[in-house]
Structures are given as C-alpha cells and as structure tokens.
Amino acid sequence: MRIRGAVLEEIGRERPYAASRPLTISELELSDPGPGEVLVRMEAAGLCHSDLSVVDGNRVRPVPMLLGHEAAGRVEALGPGVEDLRVGQRVVMVFLPRCEECAGCATDGRMPCAPGTAANNAGELLGGGTRLHRDGEPVAHHLGVSAFATHAVVDRRSVVAVPDEVPPEVAAVLGCAVLTGGGAVVNAGAWAPGQTLAVVGLGGVGMAALLTAVGLGHGPVVGVDAVPAKLERALALGAAAAWSPADALAAGVSADVVVEAAGHPKAFETAVELTAPGGRTVTVGLPSPTARSSISPLGLVAQARSIVGSYLGSAVPARDVPRYAQLYLDGALPVEELVTRRIALDDVNEALDELAEGRAVRQVIVFD
Template sequence: MQITGAVLEVSGADKPFAQTRPLRVAALELDPPQAGEVLVRIDAAGVCHSDLSVVDGNRVRPTPMLLGHEASGIVEQVGDGVDDLAIGDRVVMTFLPRCGECAGCRTDGRLPCEVGSAANGAGTLVGGGIRLHGEAGGEVFHHLGVSGFASHAVVSRTSVVKVDADVPAEIAALLGCAVLTGGGAVINAGRPASGERVIVVGLGGVGMAALLVAVAEGHEVIGVDAVPAKLELARELGATSALAPQEALDAGIRASVVIEAAGSARAFETAFALTAPGSTTVTVGLPAPDARASLSPLTITGEARTVIGSYLGSAVPARNIPRYVDLWRSGRLPLERLVSSRIRLGELNEAMDRLAAGGELRQLITF
C-alpha cells in the first residue's frame, strides 16, 4: 500500500534544519505484515531527542530512514500467528522490541533485548526484514522498529502494547517512550522508598515524565533545569521546588534518587553531585558518543554510591504501560501537560530546531 512518511536521506545536516530540510515528506510503498507483524494506522507521534540525534548525526543509523519511534495507532491488519490483537485495537508503539528469549530479555527489563537491539541498529524489523520502499523502489530503513512519522507502519507484534479504547491517541503515544523511559527511571531503576526525595535533572519530555510519575507515587520531587519556563511548569505539576542547576548545587540539596534526563555530560555531573551518600544516580539521557563526564571514584567508594544506566526506563512495556494507564485514568498522572505543541508532518524540520534549542517537552504530530 502507498503511505506518506518523513524520510531522512542523510544524517548530519547543517542547522538550522528549517533551511537545510534534511527530512522530506514523501510517498512510500509499505509491504503487508508478515508472520508475527501488524499493520498500524498512526494516529499520533511524538518528536524526541532520539529522533534528533539521528538527524544531527550523533546516532549513526543507516539511511534513507523513515524516522519516528514514539507513536500510537489503530491495528488495521495482522500477520499470521498474531492471535491476541484484532482490527480496531488501539496500540502503543515502543522502540525496543523484545524477543523474550535472549540473555537481555531474561533480566526483566534491566538490559535491552539483544535481538531487538541488533535489529534497531540495522534498521530492520525483528525478523530481519524491511517493509518500506521509496518511490524508485529502493529500501527505506525502519527507525527503532517503529518508523512512526508516517500515516501507517508495519511493526513486529513485540513492538506494540494494546491499551483500552478510552486512552486517547496522544496519551498513548507518550506512553511509548517519554513515560516508559522517564517513569521507568523512577520505578524500575531508582526505586525510591516510600516518601523519599527524588531529584530530576533535565526537564524535557522524558525528565518531566519522570517528575510526574515520582509525584504520582507520592515522593517529594525537586526539578532542575536551566530553562525558567520548565521550572515553572515543574512547580505546577507538583514539584516541591524547581531550581537552576547552579542554584541546586549552591543550596546543597541532596536526594536518595537523582534522575539525569538531559543527555549531557554536564547534567550527569550535576546529578551525581546532588546524590546523597548511600544513594543512587540514574542516567537515562543519551549524550553524544564522544561526551565524557568527570566523577570521583573515591566518592563512589567512600559514600557507597550507586550509578545506574537505564535504557527505556529498564521497562517491560507490557507490564509497565498498564500501570501508567491506571495512574492517568485515576487523575494522578496528567500526561496531557507534557504536550508542548501539535504539528503536522511537514513541520518536522522546524520541530527539530525547536527541540535542539531546548524549549520543548513533546511536540506531537497528529494525523
């Protein structure tokens, strides 16, 4: 079938992207789902730093590639062997499929799926295939098993989680990356005890999701960011205080769990400095591959510190997404507040510029 999607021809274009136009909206041919796959009509897709990192060249991926990895939609067709989804089901699309059998999958979310990670790096679906083709017939690679910046996508069954029909498309899309990653950094990786203080450094989409989940779980939460508007929003969303990085450091505050969600070495150093003795720093940000941070090994030893990396919030999506849906449905997790703007597919280059400037939480593409 013919679809419309945003294709990145080459990574590493010069900024501003609004002028260089690295993303091109094009007609593509999408093959039908094979065994173990589903065809999804995309309703909403979020613009995330993991998309930006491919556009600006910080994450090397094969091109041409149809970007987008945080999305939701409606099942329109199922392949052979998919007997637990039906046409018309709403699904959340997640960017790390799980085979359920490898060593990574046996860690209960602690490590990524080895098979899914290999497919993501190669730009294929889990089974190794490519279902996308350009106008001239050449293959177009999949982005993290989803390729959600499009009207439709064929994905592995293991890349989707069914949610009830009362979950709006925009909320469902946010669950696939921002909430899984940020919320999981709190409940899966950091695991603060009841009532313990949590600090979140970096209040983009993922960081603000971490803040929302920590507040919903009853923790005292402090937000840290350099953008005043984000600090104000953090206070509105339940943070007991919200400070610029240097203010937080000068105040001498510490927490049992500190989440770094900015994706920079400096933010990681700040998060480590704000972590109390005997406590845990969780990093979920994805900085440039050559970024380096300076930490004191003596501090780690002498203060019995723990530093944890958490990819996709150390999540098992089929288990964690229903928990977030329940929190949202109860009114304790106002995910609507993560949406900073709504855009169309043709505005993606400008959206990448705004994301790079640091002023956005989640820009959502609606179809």
C-alpha cells in the first residue's frame, strides 16, 4: 500500500532543521504484514530525543530511514499467526521488542533483548528485513516502528494493546516517555515509601518520571533543570520543589533516588552529587557515545551509593504498558500533561528545532 512518512535522508545536517530539512515527507510503498506481523494505522506519534539523536548523529543508523518510535494507532490487518489481537484495536508501539528467548529477555527487563537490539541497529524488523520502499529502493525502519507515517507494518512483539478509553496521544507517550521515565522510578530505582526522589532533566522522559513519582506518592519529589519554564511546570505537576542544577547543589539538596534523564555528562555528574548517602542514581539519558563524566569513586564507597544504568526503564513492555494505562484510567497518572504541543506531520522539521533547543516536553504528531 502507499503511505506518507517522514524519511531521514542523511545524518548530521546543520541546525536550524527548519532550513536544512533533514526529514523529507515522502510517498512510500509498505508491504502487507507477513507472518507474525501487524499493520497499524497511526493515530499519534511523539517526538523524542532518540529521534533527534539519529538526526544529529549521536546514534548512527542506516539511511534513508523512516523515523519515529513513540506512537499509538489502530490495528488494520493481521499477518498469519497473529491471533491475540483484533482489527480495530488500539495498540501502543514498543521500540525494543523482546524475543522472550535470549539471555537478555530472561533478566526481567534489566537487560535488552539481543535479537531486538540487533534488528534495531540494522534498521530491520525483529523478524528480519524491511517492509518499506521508495522508488524501488529499501528504506530502513527506526527501532522496528517507523511511526512518523500514516501506517506501519511491525512485528507483533513491537505492539501492546491498550483499552480504547486511553486516548491516542496518551497511549503514544506511554510507549517511550512513560515506559522509560516511569520505569526508572519503579523498576531500576525501586523507589520505596518514605524515600525522597529527584529528577535531573525535565524533558519528556524526565517529566514522565516526575509524574509517575508524584502519582505513587511515596515521598517528596524534586525537579532539577536549567530551563525555568520546566521548573514551573514541575511544580504545577506536583513536585515539592524545583531547582536549577547550580542552585540545587549550592543548597545541599539530596535524595534517596535520583533519576538522570538529560543524557548529558554534566547532568549525570549533578545527579550523582545529589544522591544521598546510601542512595541510588539511575541514569536513563542517552548521551553522545564520546561523552565522559568525572565523579569521585570515594563518594560511592564511603557513602554506600550506587549507580544504575537503565535502558527503556528496565521495562517489560507487555507487563508495564498496561500498568501505566490503568494508572491513567484511575486518574493517578495524568499523562496528557506531558503533551505540550500538537503538530502535523509536515511540521516535523520545525519540531526538531523545538526539541533540540530544549523548549518542548513532548510534541505529538496527530494524524487525521
């Protein structure tokens, strides 16, 4: 079938992206779903730093590539062997599918799926190969999803069904921002009642971590970011306090669990400094592969602090997405507050500038 989508032509074009236009809105051919695959009509897709990291070259992927990985839509067709979904059902896209057979899948979310990671790096689906073509040439999939398009064919293991009562914009954000940020608090952070929690970096993932923590209500939640508007938003969402990094360090702020979601070495250093004795730093941000930080090993040893890396919030999507969906339906997780801007597919290059300049929490492409 013919679809319309945003294709990354080359990596590393200069900003502003509104002028350099790294993404081209193209007509493409999408194959029918094969065995174990699903055709999804997109309803909403969020813009995330993981998309930006491919555009700016921090994460090198094959191009041309149809970008987008955080999304929700309706099932339009089922490939042979898919019997646990129905046409018309709303599904959340998952950007790291799990084969459920490798050593990584046996760690309850702590380690990523090895075949899923290999497929993502190759720009293919978990079942192998691509389903996208333009002018007869293959186009790579982004993280097994390629959500910046009207439709996508994905592996069954790249979707999780949610109730129809979950709106598409909320469902989309569940699949990355909430799965990653919430998982940093619940899974990797193991935040417990009576403890304090701080979030360093209040973009989409960081704000989702803060929102999840506020909803859990185990103890005071502190937001840390260099952008004043984000600090104001954190307070509006229920944070007990909000600080700039410099002010937080000067004031001696500390927390039992600190989530670093900025993906910057200085943010990581700040998060470690803010971690209380006996506490845990959880880092979920994705910095440049060449980024380096400087911390005191003595501070870890003498104060019994620990640092935990967490990819995708150490989540098992089939387990965790329904949990967050239910928290939303119960009124405990107002995910809609993360969406700060709604755009059309044609506006995606300008939206990348908003993301790169730190002005947006979550921008969502809304499809007709």
